[in-house]
Amino acid sequence: MTNIKEIPFRYDQVGSFLRPDALKTAREQFLDKTISAEDLKKIEDQAIIELIDNQIKNGLKAVTDGEFRRSWWHLDFLWGLNGVEQTTPEHGYQFNEVETRAASYQISDKVTFNPNHPFFEAFTFLNEHTPEGIIAKATIPSPTLLFNRKSDTFTYASYTDEKVFIDDLAEAYNQTILKFYDLGCRYLQLDDTSWGMYTGFIENAKTEEEIKHWQQQCEAGVSVVNQLLEDLPEDLTITMHVCRGNYKSDWAIAGPYDHVATYLARLNIDGYFLEYDDERSGGFEPLAQIYKNGPAKKVVLGLVTSKFPTLESEDNLRKRISEAATYIPLTNLCLSPQCGFASTEEGNHLTEDEQWAKVRLVVDTAKSVWNDA
Template sequence: MTKLTHYDIVGSFLRPEELKKAREKFNEGNISQAELTHIENQAIDQLIQKEESLGLKFVTDGEFRRSWWHLDFFWNLNGVAKYNYHESYKFQGAKTRTDNVELTGKITYNSDHPFFEAFKFAQKHANVQVKQTIPSPTLLFRDNRSDNWNNFYDNRRNYLNDLATAYHQTIQHFYDLGCRYLQIDDTTWAFLISKLNETKDNSTEYAKYTSLAEDSVYVINQAIANLPDDLTLATHICRGNFKSTFLFSGGYEPVATYLAQLNYDRFFLEYDSDRAGDLAPIKNIWNNRSNVSIVLGLVTSKSGKLEKKEALIKRINEATELVPLKNLALSTQCGFASTEEGNVLTPEDQWNKIKLVVDTAKQVWG
């Protein structure tokens, strides 16, 4: 496993205005793909330099080539296509665009996935390691995205196996390109927290969501099984992030048993507000897994208000009553721009947040 630091980032950053304008022009047909790529390249190069200047030992390309944190990845798997959902995602107080994905055939690995070239560019321009982020496979069998799986498969297990295989091959190819730190972003567990809490008095509905949780454990562990030992695999458990709003609320208790079964090396857990519940579930995830790392997302990416370092240290100390300090780390609660629109804060706010994470971690862990 790659040696990690006790300070980390989730992955996405606010798009510079020049990049936002360029994407608008591209969507309107006023500039070419080559022109857009040139502007993306410049923005990513500058971003990586900024990340490194703040002391980050693992950087990302900010997801600058994506419109969505998840859909751009799915659209480029074989057997998946883009379609108009005609509905906004149910964020609290904001409406998204209506893009979505649907199955159009059997799921297979795409050796020409554009994320590979994006990783190679970031790696070439970074002096430290590049962390690759991709969405969880669980999102493909949620929200009606694969209700038509039986059009292409005789049984659901074969569908789940193909999905896991496509992910496994994708992750292996990132490794072959030099990736040693890959993060799988996942909103399904927050969705399940909400649904399991809602249906706890309805045995039929509750069973439906426990079955989804079991399928999620199965697919993830199949996808990440038998990968090289020096590849660190992380997950970020997200409650939704669009223009500083959210999708789901609730503590981790309903899904902690399932999370503890996932064979990840590092868990990014959101703990920036009361919506996340208390710290108790982190013990369940860490228990009997002495090498697992729990990253406390105590610094919010949803507003520019800067947390007090003393309050962060107090919360970290509370966490050490459940998990040893060496197994803990600090990060922002989420990325700053899970979609190209970005959260409601300034670039200066963003970098102040990252600096706070780094400075606090160095004070706590040395």
């Protein structure tokens, strides 16, 4: 029987945290050119050191830098890859009720590994300031974000063949992850909005052609993720957070996991962070498919919303975990907030105290459910 890895932990977290006021002010001052990049870094450093301490005080076994050096959960990383350029479109991303700031990317050349990617220095700082017995967790966006498209036509700069593009993208990510490993990373999470998008697009498709297109996109997603995971060290845990949009407490995507469960089950990852904080995600039935195809994988249930301050009932959380355990063994389940608290620097509409109360609820509930927590 294949052993289940300890990571992800019974109580875990997705990655981003609310930026403290001092950091928000410093970023504004840097943009206004009233402080230097060196000044900003010193403030970021101090904020991250304090955040590490707060995560540990609130019971977490894996800590992140809160994504404090980023403006976006995904774009700051993608812009750091060779062949990917920053762009400013006319409009931002349209969520359920709000539109984000306008920022995006374009593929301008062959996509390759960047050995000087700024995220490496950021992880080194996190790892050096994480005490013994605690795991430093790296979070980066999934490569699937770079080839989502609504048209069957594929053209990206020097690419006319999607297979060549996927191969290059997977190689760039594979080398990137190996670099993180060399820097001491043993827990890395791929944040992926694509699967959430596909659930919504398939759910709302009006024709069989539309469904077929998005299923082809799912196949491409399986291909690129499994390619990038090839020949990675056995003591490196890779998880995936399937996100449904997180901007100023708003969401972007709705649709049950039923449409993508068979594809998720084929990914050679160790665990999934799945959002289940409201009815947009559907039921727990798809967990049975994931378990069937990957009995060593864990599913981290995102039952505690990171979008709003009201605390969930611990009794209700326990009931929902029990319900999920009718489709996948309890030993394969964990608990976390549904998403990060600040996927962009604006953050969600709750206070830092309310954020930490959510984290403690996750920890306390998990300890009451699992004896090995």
